[in-house]
Amino acid sequence: MDVIVVGGGIAGLSSAWALVKRGHRVTLLEQGTVPNPLGASGDHHRIIRRAYGRGNGYGRLITEAYDAWDEVWADLEAVHHDHRGFMCLSREPGDEAEDYREGLEEGGWPFDLLGPEEAAARWPFLEPGTFRYAFVSPEGGALHCRRIAAGLAVWLQRRGAIVREGVRVAALDAERGEVILADGERLRADRIVVAAGAWVTKLFPDLAGRLTTYRTALAYLDPPADLGPAWGAAPVILDVGGGTDGYIIPPTGGGGLKVGTGLHKVASADADANRSPWPDEGRAILRHFAPPLARLDEYHVQSVVTCAYTFTADERFTAVERGRCLIVSSCSGHGYKFGAAVGRRVAEAVETGGHEGLLAWLEARAA
Incomplete structure (x- = not known):
């Protein structure tokens, strides 16, 4: 055909x-x-x-x-997947992170549960008194x-x-x-x-x-220099808990440290409209991550990228x-x-x- x-x-x-x-x-x-x-x-x-x-x-x-991605990697003769796993932080009973944990339990899929002090000791960009627990799964990472x-x-x-x-x-x-x-x-x-x-x-x-179209944006950050190695070795953070609907992708595949939140979106009838970043938009996105990120005022917003999505x-x-x-x-x-x-x-x-x-x-x- x-x-x-x-x-x-x-x-x-x-x-x-x-x-x-x-x-x-x-x-x-x-x-x-x-x-x-x-x-x-x-x-x-x-x-x-x-x-x-x-x-x-x-x-x-x-x-x-x-399985499908493995077929793609074979055809491209290159693997564009960083298998660094993912982490979720729960800040409130019944938040999305807890829902994800229960889903993993239901499926019998692997994860490690960590208390806040242990998690913050391993990843010092976290502020231990701001979340209930963390869990880490090996079945995830970042696609380039x-x-x-x-x-x-x-x-x-x-x-x-x-x-x-x-x-x-x-x-x-x-x-x-x-x-x-x-x-x-x-x-x-x-x-x-x-x-x-x-x-x-x-x-x-x-x-x-x-289908509803939304305009959203995400921010790329430069972390404090002493936290750079921790971010470089960190898993993807799927959810930071509470009502933030926030995710973080560490530097990988040519892309820097990225943060985004489902709270930062507006309905837009035209996917081409309003695509330039708003004044101080990066800081507005970043503020959603305090808590659980420590020392947030020391992060520098490198750039802001706008996106358009459809949602059912x-x-x-x-x-x-x-x-x-x-x-x-x-x-x-x-x-x-x-x-x-x-x-x-x-x-x-x-x-x-x-x-x-x-x-x-x-x-x-x-x-």
Whole structure:
């Protein structure tokens, strides 16, 4: 089949990769560069981890995600995954970190439980009197997004796929299988995979009722010099407890120390709007991390990066079939880790012509 993939983020690149491996002729269209720094997949690094809440379903899907990433590493002849594990801090009974711990217990997956004094002694950037406990799991780390994107783009081109950058899609005719570009050029295919991330509602405005786009930002930090070695050896911090919904990724894969929080986001109807950092935005993000980070006033904000994400109400993936188009959307902030597995599942759905099985997998429904 001739397949057009719209979007060069991780879902689009992985779908193109899996389709090429199945023998299809693929053209990938990306409005920016690959990687695109404005896309949700375009930052230096993202978290991969086993932890999800009790009964969530995504924890068990990580096994398939790891298998898919191993297939990618074999094809790229490089591993873009830092297996440094992850840590959570619980600050209140029933907070998200505790929910993650209970999910690991439910699945029988490994972790070590540490008291605050022990954790702060091991990682002196933590303030011991500000959290109840920490737990550390070996099943996680950081994925190096830009290296993955660049590697997949090269792999695709070497295997005959067409990768077009700087090409904006203006509209789609789902019934005819036609893509209309902003300059008027028209492309046709047997199937179209739309993995346009936060831009998907520009192509399918009716999906705005199902998908909400948010503008958010994250900060890169320079820590105090004496804490640099501790951060360099630290696990990814998935959650800092309480209501912060905060994560921290230590320096790895060419990216520096990064902090972000789910509290720092605003709904935005246009993924292209308001993408410049606000005045003092980095410090505003950083303030959410006191507690549990010690000596917060000694950290320097190196840079602020804005992001655009789509979310569903239940924070799960979704898939929609329209004529010859298969639309895959809503990373809901946790989608990157499943990227390679999503690509394999999308390629299978393109071949079978139905999306119900894909949707059941994307929503992590019980088998």
